[in-house]
Amino acid sequence: MVHEGQPKLAFMSTPFSILWLQAGSCGGCTMSALAADDVGLVQALARFGIHLLWHPSLSEETGADALAILAECASGTTKVDALCVEGAALTGPHGSGRFQMMSGTGLPMTHWIKAIAAQAEHVVAVGSCAAFGGIPATEANPTDAVGLQYGDHGLLGPDFRGRAGLPVINIAGCAPHPGWLIETLAELALSGACALDSLGRPRSFADHLAHHGCSRNEFYEFKASAARSSDRGCLMENLGCKATQAPGDCNIRRWNGFGSCTDGGYTCINCTSPGFQDPGAPFQETAKIAGIPVGLPVDMPKAWFVALAALSKSATPKRVRANAHADHVIIPPARLPPKQSS
Template sequence: MKITRRTFLKDAGLLVAAMGLEPTLLPKMADALEEMAYGRAPILWLQGLSCSGCSVSLLNSESPGPADLLTRYLSLYFHQTLSAATGPSAVAAVEKAIAKGGYILVVEGAVPLGIKEACKFADENFADQLVRAARSAQAIVCTGTCSAYGGVPAAPPNLTGATGVSIALNKAGLSRPLINLPGCPAHPAWIVGTLMQVLKVGLPELDALQRPTHFYGHLLHEQCPLFALYQKKHFAENLGEDGCLFKMGCQGVITQADCSLRGWNGGVNWCIRGRSNCIGCARPEFALDPQFPFFRLNEDNLF
């Protein structure tokens, strides 16, 4: 497949703008796209305990779009949702990738350490497969809150002992370059942009929770269009009312992500613009405290 340099520069420009990076990085990002397009930067995508929501989110990518991602840029060794291979062919593809090494390992979903048999690939527990694959990876990208911190699979009572990838690898005594992209699901720009940066620029600047600071460096609350209403203490107390959604349980005050600036579904909408609370899906504690509901409703006005 022959693609012109102009195409790489155009798509790289869209990514650089979406990520808020310096324009001087444009040539390197174009090089990264070229490496991915011609198979010089393969990706092995493995799935643990998950709903495949981050894979679906990836297919909502805007720049480049899903067709370009799958046919032009993503040199996928294997992806359980997108790959056509099944049975022995799928197992062989994964084994060949692990033996060759040098790939970026993308992990979607939590790791069951309490009941390892709760998630298996062929005859191997996912936890064991993850460790083998991580040893041969140049870097690991944990896509989604389940992969990063445990997420919904780790919600109490967590019978499977589900946990995030970094904890699973630490328990196995393995240390590898690792990036967390929490979100339920992770935004496609977070995924694609991070892969581009790892390929050509190196690991992005990370915070203490191993999240890229250019995506997770600010509270949603600080960038919320309802922030002025919060300052005026003009709060909605029931569904459909005008006002800041803080009293309805909005977790934007404790959630770090750039949803309010980036938007979802091509920038069309996001939770607050749709008059729903931020449920804090990018928080490490997401779904882990049964006493901390996603929504608070005024029970006096329920029917």
């Protein structure tokens, strides 16, 4: 098993146990989690005394051995401190859940999620598909995909609470930053609680915006906008960037210790929020009415934004304007002359 030989913290009397299920998922959340810290998911969890009972992609147990673990967790024989679900719950057709069956059991994945959630201290939605329905719930939604608790049709219902008293904890993102996952599970393991926002997202990351720390912020301030993905300018005015509306500290902690979506020239699509998969316009195109972007910063009145944009553009330095439409620095910042010694 992947957890054998993991170090345990001396101050924890018993390990904090996790069971991980993959529902309607591309597996991207697991791929992201594998890059946790500098040691990977399993060892990063072990630093906090967290014990991985089973993961469909990482554990050795398959077939009857894996099903035995699930059965013990569903019956309460094996304690589950956190049930982590990756991917949307596929409830179709007609509420049967048979669009995704658990092999060897004759039962849908939705059955297993509900049964184990009823025994778990905490239920954690890993990624926006598990949290809000995400990509599988796009437009026509042929599989009747839903999130675990979001809205009126969440799989577990609006009144669900884990045994520890919390609603579903939504570590949203497509995919979520591995640090969000590790920090949330560590907080649950060490304190038994987690501060959540109004959509059940841990406030440790949801109290920030993807805009915070963006390397393009100077261009944003002067409304010096990129026209192409390869340009260095702000991506909001023309290329659909929603970083000023997107909860997450993506540009503060970075990904893999180095980059982010906006660093790579790809606009923020607000993937930590419900409905991001149906933006109403192409992802890299800014929807506008009368030339004004529809998606403005969450706490700025439209009139103020228009006035500020006009003022900022009129004051844009030549350096910023030139660099905004290039893929490298054309004009470097001015250098102050050295002080003359007296």
